[in-house]
Amino acid sequence: MTDATPLGHTDTADNAQPATQEQQAAAGIAERTLQMARERLAALDDLPTADHVAVFDQLHQELSTVLHGLEQDDGPRA
Numbered sequence: 001m002t003d004a005t006p007l008g009h010t011d012t013a014d015n016a017q018p019a020t021q022e023q024q025a026a027a028g029i030a031e032r033t034l035q036m037a038r039e040r041l042a043a044l045d046d047l048p049t050a051d052h053v054a055v056f057d058q059l060h061q062e063l064s065t066v067l068h069g070l071e072q073d074d075g076p077r078a
Contacts, residue, residue: 026070033066 035060
């Protein structure tokens with residue numbers, strides 16, 4: 001999948017094809033994770049600046065875990 005390929009579709013030489021159920025599930029997980037991250041980042045305004053680093057560290061760990069899981073489901077990247 002390329003950056004220009006919409007979530008839920010795979011890129012082929014001819015045209016975009018509907019994604020498999022597994023790919024659609026992975027796209028859903030990625031979208032939910034990103035939405036959660038956006039919400040938590042937006043909530044930083046309500047936290048003392050000293051607490052921001054802990055939020056960043058936790059989000060980094062969670063995003064890395066999801067990305068790693070998606071890469072394993074999708075196979076190695078070229």
